[in-house]
Amino acid sequence: MAYAEKRGKGDRPWRARYKKPDGTLGSEPGFRLKSAAEDWGEEQEARIRAGTWIDPDLMRTHFGVFARKFMAEREKRGRTMEKRWEHLEKRILPRWENAPLIGITWFDVDGWQMLLPCDDVTRGHTVSFMSTVLTAAVDARYLPQNPLQGRRRTAAAVSAPTIVKPRASEEDEAYTPEQALLVAERLGPAKGLHVITTAFTGINWGEGVGMHRDACLLTRRQKWENGWFECPTLRIVQEVAEYQDRGPNGERLPTALRLEPTKNPWRVRDLDLPPFLARLWRHHLADWPYEWPLSTENGKWWRRSNWLKQLRPAADGRPERQKRQGVSARAKWEPIAPGMTMRSLRHLHDSLQSQIGVKAPLEYEQAGHKRAGIKAVYQHPTPEMRQERLDGLEEIYWRAMSNVGMRAHWGRVDLVKRTSRS
Template identity: 70%
Template structure:
């Protein structure tokens, strides 16, 4: 039974005649709970009785918990709800840089949508990051509701207010040019980088594999085969790169968010849509055959010197001069001569090449079911359930990608890459000891003419 007791105020160490009422009630664990500051005995008793009613109904939340600081529960949530390493690094980065400086000491119960919305509009970052910050706050507050630290999440499902920006209608035109690159530019950059690094660039542009997925590709998953029924008694086949994992580079942290240093770790793909087989155009499968014949390491897009995963910073030291150009360097003691490189595709990135690939898919009219699959994206709507890629769709896509390559090669006046990989005449037979089987001339000819049906008894 709830009760109330009189509490006299103390001033300068002496009890005064002024008083308030403190509510007393029984907590679920059998201990006494209390709440001070009521002006009358009746109000204190009513408040205590309300707490006991909620306890009986199973809806009670300890006032001490919902008055806890947001930062306290945020750290508890991050420690008890781990995600993939890269995701955790991004979350901690947003917490440390934007969220906690504002909300670290705010009581959970004091958070309102009006304050959060006003705050996010003032953040010194791009709009996508603002959205991520608000989304993370909402996720944490939902966790507080689930943990019975908060009665409701006040920002769940709310739409952010966007800042009013007056931008000329033509301002986005220049930005679009920097998001995609011509096939000629991709090939020229790849030629500068050499066979191993250049193949990574070409593969990204012609398949859409992302950076981490490429680093995580192992020999066993390179040049697998897709086989689908086609026609009455035939099958359609093509070579694929099987994406089942990726390498993530991020700032490792302990359960309290303390930085422990940058790490590279192998992780599962981001979601079920990113686990996929990437169909290879004929020219690209031939380049991959040649690459695997030479490559001594298990991770097939790793560093040429020791087979380790690339760090982004080290890769950019290779890509930037190849794409942006570099000045000539004269020979001097201890330093070799280096020719000048003119700019080819200033600002090229691996992410930009992934954008380029998806843009090429749209350019050649790849059907949505196949375009979403190859990009590793979740297709929205009911069509994701009802529409699936067919061999005809796949063949049309490969024909289009092959045509983009050969047209670019013709525009450049090239018939080979890196002065060592012929794209015109296949060898009579190539024995690849690093592969589980011998690659015969039939495989090379199939790659040269494109993937078609093979008649076999059903």
């Protein structure tokens, strides 16, 4: 049974004593009256009997302490962990590191997020992750409830009229197949093939770097009328992730490059290759000696920073460089597609699919996107859909080649336009 003890002579001399679930005595000081301490202790024992009790000492755990426990025990994919640490270190911990879990209120969090020096989407992600940590604290019985659960953020007030910034989708540059081909030509066979493959299949950066040669030029075979539809494919089952590695206590380690499963189940897919692209891949695999076809010249996985050193001058242009001691001459390159990235090439592929009217079941499958609604259950890609897509991409490619006056790639792969289905 709970009881009260008098400790000292201050204005709050009483403390509550109660029996914890493990049989040890719990203690809570700071009561003015003996009766108040007894009532509090009896309330704890009632909650223990009801199975709803939470240790007050755990509720006073600092947010930073529990957040690090959460990160250590809830391992996710590398890039996800990197983003979570970024939310913690840049925004959350500077304000909430030493805040007791039980002392965090929605009123304070909402006021804090309004003043964060970042865009509103990032504010939302930051608060969402903080709520995830607090939900875990509830699950671990550190808190009775998450004060952030289900709350709607207050938008930051605008103190003065400003020019409205366009949405990201309205800012993105819409690149063309012609630009992709010209940039690929500058990059040379292996790097250029990566650009063309991204533009005409929608493969993402990590998927391309992490694709093994055993997954290349497989064959899709599907019943079609009185025969079979067949086409070459690239199989996506994994990707290379580059991220800031962390030790058990969150300490920074060297940047890691690791193979991981795809981001979600819908990213596991076979990419159908138009005839021109299948032929480029056959040429490439015939003389590429490494197991990773879209790797560096030494067969290693690309780091994003090193890849950008190749892509940026090819797309943005570069000045002429005169020959001097220890430095070779370099011709000037005019800009072709300023700002082009591998992500924008993935956008190009999705735009081309819409342009040629690719049907929704196949459009979502080839992009690696989840399709919402009941149609995702009932509709499936048919051979006719696949052939229409391949014919459309083939036509776009040859039209782009004609527009830029090209017949061959890199002076070594001469393509003959295909005129029949096979």
